[in-house]
Amino acid sequence: MSSEILAxxxxxxxISKFIKNWKLLSPFETLIRTLLSQNTTDKNSLAAFDNLQVKFKNITPEILAKANQSEIQEEIRIAGLHNQKSKRIIEISQIIFSEWNSDFLFIYDLPLEDARKKLMSLPGIGNKTADIILNFVAKRPILPVDTHITRISKRIGLVPQNAKYDDVRQAIESLISEEQIFTIHVSLIFFGRQVCKAINPQCPTCPVNHLCPKIIVVKQKKGKKAKK
Incomplete structure (x- = not known):
């Protein structure tokens, strides 16, 4: 049933408009773009990333490693947590520039898990950011998981409520082909934003309403949350 729901x-x-407008970034640009997206909206993180591009012309490990934190702070303020994120950007950039020689070829060449571990050795870089770089840039067969994908997977009963990141990732990957990973990833995010929302999901008009067990569906009622 879960595979039918995903299909x-x-x-x-x-997602045709997203695919049409999709701009392939370098591995380092993707890392910075994803770091900026933490705890904010896509609109704000994209604006912050665009500000960095205008300010520094090229977003490279060397340029950001040598930048003043105050300069980065000002450009990414719109994305929130600008003090923390600017410090992290410089720290990561310095490691990649001085210790990795700005080389990202390993994301293509190393075994998948080894490449993933190396990315996650960077401060503040977790599963999601590593998997985005590996899938979006290197086209490796690994599914990035965000809060929408986790919520949907639990609601449709694909994984238990206590499932962790890799539990969700592996469960979905087991149901789809490697070629479907990017499309399923984007489709689930769109579905989570438009239909299967955290609060007040659009169950009556949901295309999988007849298949979904609706586990932990939260509806807003008169200022209170009620679980069904």
């Missing part, structure tokens, strides 16, 4: 979601979600 319907992929069919119903229109």
């Amino acid at each position: 319907i979601i992929a069919k119903e979600m229109d």
Whole structure:
């Protein structure tokens, strides 16, 4: 049933505009872009990333490693947590520039788990950011998981409520082909934003309403949250 739900979601979600406008970034740019997206909206993180590009012309490990933190802070303020994020950006940039010689070829060449571990050795870089770089840039067969994907997977009963990041990732990967990973990833995020929302999900008009067990569906009622 879960594989059928995923197939319907992929069919119903229109991600054509996203694919058309998708801009392939370098591994380092993708890392910075994803770091900026933490705890903020896509709109704000993209604005912060664009500000960095305008300010520094090229976003490279060397340029950001040598930048003043105050300069970065000002440009990424819109993304929130600008003090913490600017410090982390410089710290990561210095490691990649001085210790890795700005070399990201390993994301293509190393065995998948080894490449993943190396990315996650950077301060503040977790599973999601590493997997985004590996899948989006290097086209490696690994599914990045965000809060939308986790919520949907638990609601449809694909994974138990206490499932961790890799539990969700592996469960979905087991149901789809490697070629479907990017499409399923994007489709599930769109589905989580538009239909299977955290609060007040659009169950009556949901294309998988007839298949979904609706585990932990939260509806807003008169200022209170009620679980069904």
